[in-house]
Amino acid sequence: MSISYWLDESKTNSKNFDAVIIGAGIAGLSTAYWLEKKDPTLNIAIVDKHSLGFGASGRNAGFITCGSAEHFNKLNQQFGFEKAIEIWKFSEQNRELLKSEIMQDDVSTVDYLSTGSCTVAASENDWTRYHTIFADMQRAKIDVELIDEKYLASQYGVRNFQGAIQYKHDGVIHPVKLLKKIKSRLNKTTFLLGEEVFSVKSENGSSLVRTQHHQLNAKKVFVCLNGFASMLLPELKNHVKPQRGQIVVTEALPAFVKGPCYLTKHLCYFRQLPTGELLVGGFRNHDIEAENTALDETTDKIQKALTEFTQSYFQSTTNVKINYRWSGIMGFTNDGQMIIGAHPSKQGVYLMAGCSGHGMGLSFNSARVMVENSYGAQLPSHFDIKRIQF
Numbered sequence: 001m002s003i004s005y006w007l008d009e010s011k012t013n014s015k016n017f018d019a020v021i022i023g024a025g026i027a028g029l030s031t032a033y034w035l036e037k038k039d040p041t042l043n044i045a046i047v048d049k050h051s052l053g054f055g056a057s058g059r060n061a062g063f064i065t066c067g068s069a070e071h072f073n074k075l076n077q078q079f080g081f082e083k084a085i086e087i088w089k090f091s092e093q094n095r096e097l098l099k100s101e102i103m104q105d106d107v108s109t110v111d112y113l114s115t116g117s118c119t120v121a122a123s124e125n126d127w128t129r130y131h132t133i134f135a136d137m138q139r140a141k142i143d144v145e146l147i148d149e150k151y152l153a154s155q156y157g158v159r160n161f162q163g164a165i166q167y168k169h170d171g172v173i174h175p176v177k178l179l180k181k182i183k184s185r186l187n188k189t190t191f192l193l194g195e196e197v198f199s200v201k202s203e204n205g206s207s208l209v210r211t212q213h214h215q216l217n218a219k220k221v222f223v224c225l226n227g228f229a230s231m232l233l234p235e236l237k238n239h240v241k242p243q244r245g246q247i248v249v250t251e252a253l254p255a256f257v258k259g260p261c262y263l264t265k266h267l268c269y270f271r272q273l274p275t276g277e278l279l280v281g282g283f284r285n286h287d288i289e290a291e292n293t294a295l296d297e298t299t300d301k302i303q304k305a306l307t308e309f310t311q312s313y314f315q316s317t318t319n320v321k322i323n324y325r326w327s328g329i330m331g332f333t334n335d336g337q338m339i340i341g342a343h344p345s346k347q348g349v350y351l352m353a354g355c356s357g358h359g360m361g362l363s364f365n366s367a368r369v370m371v372e373n374s375y376g377a378q379l380p381s382h383f384d385i386k387r388i389q390f
C-alpha cells in the first residue's frame with residue numbers, strides 16, 4: 001500500500017510503546033503473549049489492517065500438527081536424521097506449550113481434540129515407501145503406527161487407500177477460538193485493528209511504524225505477517241513467497257472421520273469438525289502457477305477438484321452439499337523453514353515469516369524463540385535469518 005500526502009494523518013497522532021507487533025494472527029498474538037510473560041511491565045501494541053485472525057490464522061484447517069509422515073521424510077532427506085527429529089520435536093513442544101500455557105484445563109472452549117493424524121498411501125508404491133518412512137520414524141522415537149485399509153475404511157470413512165501411518169499425538173482445534181483464548185490471556189496489549197502499516201523505519205535507536213492514522217514509536221518492532229511480509233518489507237520478496245490455499249466445508253454429517261488426514265499426493269488434507277461438517281483442503285498443485293499469489297479468492301479449478309474429491313473418496317458423501325468455500329494466504333520459504341530474527345538493516349526490528357503451511361503447528365513456539373532472541377538468546381539454526389543472503 002502507498003499513502004498520499006493528503007491522507008497521511010500519522011504525524012499529528014503519535015503514540016509510544018515498548019513493543020509494536022504488526023499482524024494479529026497466531027504469530028502476532030503469540031508474540032504478545034511471550035513478551036508479556038518475559039516482562040509484565042511492557043506496554044505493547046498489535047496493529048492489523050483487518051481484524052483478529054483475518055489472515056491465514058482464521059482460514060486454516062485447524063490441525064495442530066507436526067506435519068505428515070511425508071513431511072518427516074522430506075526433513076530427513078533435506079536436513080539429515082538428527083535435524084529432522086529436532087524440527088519435529090519443536091512442533092511437539094509447540095502443541096504442549098499451547099496446552100500448558102493457553103488451554104490449560106479448558107480445552108473445550110477452543111474445541112481442542114487430541115486425535116492423532118494419518119498420512120494415507122494412495123498407491124502400492126507409496127505403501128511400500130511408507131513402510132520405510134514408518135521404520136525411520138520409529139527409530140526417531142516418534143509415536144507412530146501402521147494402519148491398514150480396513151481400519152482406514154472403518155475409522156476414517158475413506159476407500160481405495162492401501163493404508164496409512166498414524167502419528168498418535170497431533171490435535172485439532174477451532175483456530176479463531178484459539179486466537180481469542182490467547183487474546184484473553186493478554187493484560188498489557190493494546191489492539192489497533194483496521195489499520196494497515198505502510199512503513200517501518202529505524203532511527204536513532206528507536207523504530208517508527210506508520211499507519212494512515214498513527215505514528216507508533218517503539219523500542220522493538222515485531223513483524224508477524226507471514227505470507228504478507230514481503231509487501232511491507234520488499235527485501236523479503238525472494239525469501240518469503242505467498243501461496244494460496246483453498247478449503248471446502250460440507251453440511252453436517254454423522255461422525256465417521258476419526259481425525260485429521262493427509263493425502264500428500266494432492267497436497268490434500270481433511271478432517272471432520274466436532275459438529276459433523278467435513279472439511280477438505282488442498283489441491284494447490286493442480287494449478288500451481290495461479291496459486292502462487294497473495295490474492296485472497298477461491299477459483300473454479302481448485303474448488304472443482306476439492307468438490308470432486310469430497311464427493312467421491314468417502315463412503316456416503318456422493319451428493320453432499322458444500323456450505324463454505326474459502327481461501328487463505330500462506331508464506332513459503334525456499335528451504336521450507338521459517339525465517340526468524342533481527343532484520344539485517346533495521347535496528348530493533350524482528351520478524352518471523354514463512355511458516356510454509358504449518359503455522360498452527362509452529363508459531364506459538366516460534367514466537368517464543370523470536371522474543372528470546374530479541375533479548376539476546378540464540379535461535380535454532382534452521383530458523384535463523386542469518387542463513388539468508390539479502
Ligand SMILES: Cc1cc2nc3c(=O)[nH]c(=O)nc-3n(C[C@H](O)[C@H](O)[C@H](O)COP(=O)(O)OP(=O)(O)OC[C@H]3O[C@@H](n4cnc5c(N)ncnc54)[C@H](O)[C@@H]3O)c2cc1C
Nearest residue numbers: 025027049055056057060061063197245328358359360361
Ligand atoms: C487454507 C489454509 C489451511 C491451513 N491449514 C493449516 C493447518 O491445518 N495447520 C497448520 O499448522 N497450518 C495451516 N495453515 C497455515 C497457517 O494458517 C499459517 O501458517 C498461520 O496462520 C500464519 O499465521 P501468521 O500469524 O504468521 O499470519 P496470518 O494469520 O496470515 O496473519 C497476518 C496478519 O497480518 C495482517 N496484515 C497484512 N499486511 C498488513 C499490514 N501491512 N499492516 C497491518 N496488518 C497487516 C493480516 O490482516 C493478517 O491478519 C493453513 C493455511 C491456509 C491458508
